[in-house]
Amino acid sequence: MSWNEIAYMVYLPISIYETVVVGYRFHKHGLHLISDLFAPNVMLAKTTNNSLLVGYYLVNMGWITLSINLWGSIETAAMTFLIVTRSLSMIFIVLAVLHYNNIFWLYYFSTRQHLLKFLTSKH
Template identity: 35%
Template sequence: MFNIISYLIFLAAASFITIDVGRRCYHAGRFYLEYLIHDKHLCLTINRILLGCYYLMNLGYIAISLTTWERISFMEQVISVTAIRIGNIMLILCVLHYINIFTLYLLRKNLTIK
């Protein structure tokens, strides 16, 4: 019973975080890409690819996270296990976001040197 409660809380929070962060990065990323690349059509294509990859990575992590869930016996475990899993998702999102920004910056730097 506690596992089901934990799954539902985790899925609701993970879905909200994934969709909200993806939407925000997609809209804000358009301007960043246009600043770096100066080609609106290419920027739109890259931004859509990044959004698709972002959703696939998160759905994969959420699915793997659900398969490795330990048995929960107390209400305190529901809170701690769910908080740890949601925290892992937020850390992964943060790292992936900064890797994307740094990679795009390096690509732009290499394009301007040539």
């Protein structure tokens, strides 16, 4: 078995497991924040949440399958470690940036909504 195949067998399960688990958790905990934003309209919050999850899965799975193509041939054990961890780290960092971006926009819209409610109330 070549080093390439070993790298695939290590990389694919870890990355797919990570994608599914992290997506499930974002989906589960983000619902409260989004339904707080879309206050009385629960269905709109749920559909937004589901489309965010689908977009997340598409981006992540596409990234995983594309990144395997870019590896080239692997010749040593050290190189296997290096390429697998480098690919995983790129996934993690890009996901983290997307996640903080999402949190920022949620925060932005919720503060704007609170401000609007405050200004349009009777005071």
